[in-house]
Amino acid sequence: MNEPSLSSEQEVLANSDLRLFLQSLAAARSSFSIGLDFGFRGLQVVVGGGKTILQGVTGSVEKGTFFGVMGGSGAGKSTFVNVLTGKLRATKGVVEINGLRCDSGHYKRLCGYVPQDDILLPELTVRENIMHAAKIKLPASWTQGAVCAHVDALLAYLQLAHVQHHMVGDTRHPLISGGQRKRVNIGIELASSPMALFLDEPTSGLDAQSAAAIMRLLRAISRLGITTIVIVHQPREQIFYLFDEILLLARGQAVYLGPTEGAQPYFEGKGFSFPPRINACDTLLDIITGDGSIYASPRSAPASVSTLLRDWQAVNGNDGASDRPSNSVRPKESRQLEAMVRRNHQTGNEGLASLNHTLQGRNTPWIAQLWHCFTRACIQQSRRVTSFVFELGTSALAGAIIGLSAFASNGSLFVGLFKPPFALLSTRVDYLSTPQLALLSAMTIGLVSSPPGFWVFGEEQLLYFREAASGHSRSAYISAKILSTLPRILLSSFHFAAFLDLLATPMLGFGRLYLAIVLYIWCIYGLASMVSVFIRRENGPLAAVLASLAISVFGGVAPTLKQAKEWRMAWLWNSSPGLHFTEAIFSENIMPLDYLYDLDHAADYFGFKLGRYSRDMVLLFVIGAVYRLVAGVSMMYHCKLRHGVRQRLGQYLRSLHHLLGQRR
Template sequence: MPWAKPAPRFVSRGQAYRQLDDEQYPGFTDNDFQMEPNIRMLSRRPTGFVELGLQEVEFVNELHNTDAEKKTDLHLFVQSLSKCLGATKFGLSFEFQDLGFKPPKSTKPILSDVSGTINAGSLWGVMGASGAGKSTFVNVLMGKTAHTGGVTKVNGVAGKISKYKKIIGYVPQDDIVLPELTVRENILHSARIRLPANWSDSEIQSHVDILISCLQLAHVQNSLVGSTAAPVISGGQRKRVSIGMELAAAPMALFLDEPTSGLDATAAASIMATLKALSRLGMTIVTIIHQPRQEIFESLDSLVLLGAGRMIYCGPEEGIQPHFEGLGFQFPDHTNPADVMGDIIAGEGRHYKPKGDATVQGLIDHWATRQMDRPGLNKHSSTITVSEMNSLTAIVKLRGAPWYKQIWFCFQRSVLQQYRMKSSFFFELGVGALAGFLIGLAELNAKGQNFRGIFNDPYEVLSSSIDYASVPQMSLLVGLAIGLTASAPGVKIFGEEKLVYWREAAAGHNRFAYYMGKVLSTIPRMVLANFHFTTMFILLATPVIGWLPAFAANLLYFYCIYGLASCISMITRREDGPLLAVMSSLIVGVLNGMSPTLQKVRSWHIVWLWRASPGTWLAEAYFTQNIGPLGYLYRIEFARSALGYLLNKFSDDLLMLFVIGTALRIFAFLGLRFMWRAKQR
């Protein structure tokens, strides 16, 4: 330990774990958890400050005895956690028995017969060779994987851990953060979404400020995170941001997948020191770790060792060396015990045990035999009282902002992202203006005369060659231009954040709020792009249709193309999305009833396919607005009959464009919600 521990102060267990005041959570007196008969007679292992024999302030002074500012920051963070959790020593313990996982198409399980207990308020490491099942174990334990077996308990209560995901943090191996946001903005968004609904914004802001200081990110809090390809902050700082996004939710337990991966020795040690401090605050920290340096290894309270998907050891870190020495392995002097242990569980134990069984299977069999001598999952159980369980239920229910606030927060974040990506936004506006200019230029020679029909009686004999196709052709060009303008940006907005969405969905974010925030944030973008396109088009083409009707029809077609792009982005890979979206926009643009005409399509009995395309409704809207005013001069009913469009249905056409665009978004949301469900657990 890097700090000197003072003489222990004797604190009674009753004082250390006084029951939570039931009046602290008015209105939450029910308990929807199945309680075991013996839960009232069990107590929990001392954790946090009580385990150290310290009071909160004393612990803070010991931890940071040379930096007064950090003393204050950590003390305030403890107070903030206490306010959120109800008690600083209130953590989660996890018990598991016979955990297993077998992929659907595999005959051999990846994980089997894994049993043990993870005590609350401690720092646990999960170690093993590559392919040993470390990530699988954590995913099964957290309920992130289907096709599993076994029993899991949280604080002695059987059930799925996923029901507690609002109070359990998970930090993936890859730093899934938004590069367009600053350090503080990434953490603040997570806090606003996941902290208790009754917290004011000022309280949330204060909590985030304290957390940023504790994570030593205050000096870069206003810096953009940047992408891994173009980083702005260091790798260690980026990892702290990822951890901070989970700590912002004040979790009772935190799982991390190789938090030191890709970091240098100093940054890795700093991250682990932070996790050690958090465990001493009462949190349960479980981290997958690979080849740790000695200082990091010795900072772990306990370890889970896995080999070939089976348990090799589960217990205190100081018991590792005696355990393997008891099996005949020798730890050479002046070596890192973590390296020796790593070699042994990776199947290289012969270097440390010249004679006898040194295989991984032998280690597995020995641990299984040892556990048979100590049957019972609850022998070392770490449970809580009924009153504490009721309080835990109340905490879970209070967590998370209401869905309508989450929509607002997600909308704000998405708008800010688009603002930070100005080049992409201005490029879309430029493409829209250029497309409108080119389409208008193509129609310039017509000088707005896009229709010639048969004159009304008695002037039929004066009629020359008819022209029914120019208006549908014009609408075709408009549809193709809008498709080319909006399809790629639509994919970029919706499709490049699947990893962010999966992480947030797994953390308990409202999926509908996330998607609605994204949808609403695209409206200003569509309006501005359409304004540039329609203005340039109307100025040059001067069609009969007015600017406002054309703006409304074009805007709704933008709405449809963005919806189509969101559907494409949900079902394709990121790199394939823009191309497929452009191709799809061209297809729906061509299906506009010009050639073949709707009248011809009706004879094929597949007119529904054309009517399902927004291109047909855009063409019909343009047909009505450009042909209808000429009814005093031409027999426009002949043209309507020849082409198959309907006249005087402009409002219905706009309504159908809105319906199609909305339906596409519903399909996209369903794809987002139900595809890749395992990644959202």
């Protein structure tokens, strides 16, 4: 698909789409300022093990600036941006917003972050992806019509209106172009009317034309007054000089921070020459990564990277005062557009009180977030018709297979000892048919339901972390995903139970059989969701199947619950949903024969208790809920848990190494 060209900066103020979008931006905030000023002094980040990732970075980013962050791999680019966005707390140093020292993480809902990968929901259209973000992030006081008008203006400004009803697809089956996917990714963040926009290598994976178009779009966004900070690795020269200012990082320290056009003269003054036929950006990267000797000026010896770091730190890293080349005059378009917004507000307060007022307006009620996430999940499932039909078909087939395995019994799934005084007349005993039917059903349900249960959270973890980082309610998202699976659970349970009941003809009623299967599938979905948090997605479905088979084995059939008690491991069986499912099926299937057989003897053979159907159903529900609770809490604190585990493991290994060294 061809990318439409963007308006030039000279035409930006006359653009009607821009003016409509700007009016929406103004309505979404309490301050007349569109962007945020960032100041940072002496930023230092030290991770576990004492490794310094960022050290002594000092400078500022003025509102409405198109700001680039560049450096080699491991230079600290992402760490620097994470500190500004509040995702990471600096070990030392100060971050200021609009001239006031504060916790930048508190204002994350006023910032947008566009990750390097295009994290989109492939089943949704371009408009639906952006609309969801707008409903969640815009002020709760906005009407549906106002939100739609805002999204319409944004789509027009991003030049996506002509594809707004196209599904975005995924990377394997894209339904829109790569450049359009990137614009949708940017639009999701712009939908919240951010005051600052951060992007991680937005041109990666794009052809030269699309990359240039995206960067011109980002420059135009900065001209709206939105502070735009972009991580780039090795841009083309055409893209490099679009930035107003650039920060060059090496070994976690600043080598240069100032106007982009001032970078080349600065390094020429340090003894380097820039060949005319080589991209100046490539030359800069070679210099700051230690390969600058080939660019030595014939008139003087070039400075080493260590010397460059010392020189910049000596001038700019002490008290925050900077002698760096200055380009403090904001772009003309940015000032004009802010003046337009200024006229729409009565107050000129630029302090944190104004920001806090804007921030409070972004608090969409939890119940509203739950509803929006639930409707989005339902739309996703409605467009996965093939997988939904396949799940129902496999459930029906599984029920039919298990039913056929017991078809020859004609419903006679239990034969016990006659009650006294006729016990001596008993000819044979069949205690195993009913619990084996329950065991096979549990194992088959695990095989059928654990893979779709895994994908409830396993497919969207990147999306979840992106939305959570921007201020979405984690619990609302998780609760909505759980609620959206209930129709699937109910329908797949019905298909399984119908064929099982038709062919096996057990003595328990269909309603009780259906409820037991519903609650067992509820447990399997929960278990698979829990597995998805801890296991990589490529191995997840298999791990979920193995976990479901394991809990079915603890159903009390073989080994029996009675044996588990002898081993003092009854707690493991009792914590398994397989036991309560099997006990319920066994009890309800033989209870109608209480007038004829000694049922207590049969129950004692396995260690079951009769007449506890209601208790077993409650426990199945509780166990399934606990699985989901563990999955939800683990997702909510996944990064912290993983960081804590790694930190403790690192401390343990260092202590072990120290101990072994002493013994030697």
